[in-house]
Amino acid sequence: MTAAQADLHIDRPEVADGAALWRLAKESGNLDLNSSYAYLLWCRDFAGTSAVARGDDGRPVGFVTGYVRPDRPGTLLVWQVAVDAAYRGRGLAARLLDALTARVAAEQDLTAVETTITPGNTASERLFTSFAARHGARVEREVLFATDQFPDGPHDPEVLYRIGPLTDLPNH
Incomplete structure (x- = not known):
């Protein structure tokens, strides 16, 4: 872990993070941007299935949002992943995804992760296929x-x- 990675803390988002998550999504350039209201609600209602990376100043520099599918309670659907441009290329998205899935698995039975990716989004394709490889999953x-x-x-x-x-994962 580099010094820059050590300065990051991953935890649950709070409502106060909603505006920063909206900005990160907007600045990502490849995510469908939801309303700012949606990010505030997400930080309130789905904090348990989402994660935020904070810099040493406490400011969000990356996030992953998700929810457990009501019809498949062992499945975490990852909605969005975004990392501030200054923190890209350091494996932060993978750290966020691993931390989130470990936390959710420690709290409930987690057997699968789902996400959707538009064709040509190679960064997301790499993130999720490498996640699968790290965890020995199809x-x-x-x-x-x-x-x-x-x-x-x-x-x-x-x-x-x-x-x-x-x-x-921890529940297995």
């Missing part, structure tokens, strides 16, 4: 939402990545 891919299902104009398809079974 990756299954299928189109979850086709281009023509989006009512608000052109949108690339969203490909579902299902990663599992996860067998090396």
Whole structure:
């Protein structure tokens, strides 16, 4: 771990982090930006299934948001991952994802992680396939939402990545 990584602390987001998460998502350049209100709600209602990385000044420099699927309680769906440009290329997104899944698995039975990725988002593809490799899990891919299902104009398809079974997390 480098000195820059040691200065980071990963924990649950708080409502006060909502604006910073919205800015990180906006500045990422490749995420669908939700309303600022949505990030505030996310930090309130889904803090237990989300994580934020804080710099030594306490400011959020990265985040991962997710939720446990109601119809699949062993599955964590990762909604968004974003890292401040100054912190990219240091493995922070992977650290966030590993920390979040370890925390969720310690609190409940977690057997799979899902996310959606648009074709061509190689950073996300690498993040999730390397997560699967680190945890000895398979990756299954299928189109979850086709281009023509989006009512608000052109949108690339969203490909579902299902990663599992996860067998090396704290609950196993």
